[in-house]
Amino acid sequence: VVACLSPQVLAGQRVLITAGPTFEAIDPVRGITNHSSGKMGFALARAAREAGADVTLVAGPVHLRTPRGVHRVDVRSAQQMLDAVLAHVHEVNIFIAAAAVADWRPAQAATHKLKKDGSGQPPALTFVENPDILATVAASPRAQRGELYCVGFAAESHDVLAHAQAKRVRKGVPLLVGNIGPATFGRDDNALWLVDERETVELPPASKIALARQLVREIARRLGTDAG
Ligand code: CTP
Ligand code: CA
Numbered sequence: 001v002v003a004c005l006s007p008q009v010l011a012g013q014r015v016l017i018t019a020g021p022t023f024e025a026i027d028p029v030r031g032i033t034n035h036s037s038g039k040m041g042f043a044l045a046r047a048a049r050e051a052g053a054d055v056t057l058v059a060g061p062v063h064l065r066t067p068r069g070v071h072r073v074d075v076r077s078a079q080q081m082l083d084a085v086l087a088h089v090h091e092v093n094i095f096i097a098a099a100a101v102a103d104w105r106p107a108q109a110a111t112h113k114l115k116k117d118g119s120g121q122p123p124a125l126t127f128v129e130n131p132d133i134l135a136t137v138a139a140s141p142r143a144q145r146g147e148l149y150c151v152g153f154a155a156e157s158h159d160v161l162a163h164a165q166a167k168r169v170r171k172g173v174p175l176l177v178g179n180i181g182p183a184t185f186g187r188d189d190n191a192l193w194l195v196d197e198r199e200t201v202e203l204p205p206a207s208k209i210a211l212a213r214q215l216v217r218e219i220a221r222r223l224g225t226d227a228g
Contacts, residue, residue, distance in 0.1 A: 008052035018099035020062040022075070024105035027114045081101065095143075137150055138150045165200075
């Protein structure tokens with residue numbers, strides 16, 4: 001019912017969205033993750049679908065219901081998220097990276113559960129950096145040619161605007177969305193900064209679904225798909 005009421009500003013568009021945290025294994029029973037709830041990415045998937053897009057949602061480990069009509073691919077680690085994105089990105093013309101991808105993973109996940117050895121010494125974990133999914137996609141020939149529109153997010157604890165502007169350039173994306181984290185993690189409302197090469201727009205505090213619908217309209221406006 002809601003879908004019929006939404007302006008079909010993304011009719012015929014194909015959208016790929018990452019959402020949620022990733023989980024990086026230490027051993028078979030434990031790992032490292034973060035407090036991303038996935039709510040913003042799921043709200044975006046719903047809003048894009050309501051706006052008429054064909055939506056694929058690559059989701060890290062979250063307990064959220066799949067928005068109606070959205071194709072969902074579940075993953076755990078950053079590497080699996082990258083693989084799923086690369087498997088689907090050629091089918092789409094809009095990529096939105098809303099996931100809170102773990103920046104590092106344990107260099108080697110143990111194949112057996114780590115056990116206390118009685119010495120009182122904790123295991124020494126070493127880390128390696130995860131692939132940057134957004135930067136990888138943004139550097140692809142289709143994105144460079146303008147056939148694939150990439151949108152990034154930045155969760156910052158301070159100086160949101162300055163960090164968002166710098167991150168947009170560093171990631172090489174036309175649009176970057178800044179929010180104030182980690183206070184927003186798991187909450188239903190949020191406020192966003194939209195930064196592109198021309199302007200900065202603030203979307204004042206609202207529910208994540210209301211912000212997602214506004215963001216979808218902003219993307220459609222920049223792509224010129226909202227004209228009809
Ligand atoms: N991102 C990604 N893959 C990563 C890290 C980040 O796709 N390995 C994406 C996020 O989904 C987000 C954007 O890049 O859209 C910015 O993520 P953020 O964590 O804010 O930036 P980083 O580049 O990781 O820098 P830092 O965390 O040090 O601020
Ligand atoms: Ca990061």
